[in-house]
Amino acid sequence: MPVGRRQVLRAGSFTVAAAALGAQVGCGTKSAKAAAGETKGLDQLYREAKAEGGSLVVYAGGDTANQQDGNKAAFEKAFPGIKLTVVVDYSKFHDARIDNQLSTGTLVPDVVQLQTLQDFPRWKKEGALLSYKPEGFDKVHDAFKDSDGAWTGIFVDAFSIIYNADKVNGKPPLTANALLDASWKNQIVSTYPNDDDAVLYLYRLIVDKYGWNWLSRFVAQKVTWVRGTQAPADQVEAGTKAVALGTDGALVPGAGVKTRFVVPEKDPFMAWAQRAAILKKAKHPAAAKLYLSWWLSKPVQENFYMWSVRTDVTPHKGFRKIWDYPNAHLDGFETFMSDRAAVERFRQQLTLYVGEVTGPPSPGRLGLSPGK
Structure with missing residues (x-):
């Protein structure tokens, strides 16, 4: 697994950031504006989470x-005695699972954090979410949070091209069109776009720019198709493939990491704030509040491997704040996700080129109530 991918902390920053958070506990930190959200501070939230059962x-x-695992370890290091269970699955399975649990009275999670952005307004309307503004909520970019606190973005993820610096001979593909060069034949891996x-x-944006002929020529490059966005990152880091389309990577790679993430100058890529919410019927609401406030705390946001959701966090060196990249299409992803009929039409057209998804889901088959 590439160092730092999908973890809170950049490579080499785990101890520093965890210690910083640990130092915050007990210091009585308060929100700058009481009306903006949580005023108790991490120390009191921690005490309440322990009293609730931990x-x-x-x-x-x-x-x-x-x-x-890295996020779990950082949280449990910062707050000893709090046991965090994180169940990872494709968002499209988790949202269906939550709907089923709510309808059958078998709810398991306290917090849900997913890329299915369209679910959160619906769950809010259905009364399934707890209105809560974590500490730091007032610093979250307005586009990344619900004004009533039903959900908040906790980190910004982005999908584009990645490449192995040792495998590209100093000439990495920096645009989708560059991937059509004959030198990349049999060297590209991609997540099935009709699975995620x-x-x-991302493929919608590329097809909109370059046309369906681009997709036809891209498929002719003998692309290796896999389930999940972790597998492409792993293969590129290992050097099994030189290039991947449709995954993420650290903006500032750690020591020894070979993967490089491409932020195109003009070509489209896509980014979004992963939304998190506390379910109204959560069994551990105090711990859930601690968790969201921890995520939005400045030490965690500063050490996330891509972009922060906070307006007062400086991006990694050499990068702008994510909302300053018009080609990241921040607003477009939610619009796309919300029109399910249009999503399915495009998915089925694309499948004609890519083929049906095959293989087991990369997180495994978790059933109805994982984490129970």
């Missing part, structure tokens, strides 16, 4: 069972 279950969108809506949206 447990928390999170359903997190992702690709492999261990993808959130975020990857599907």
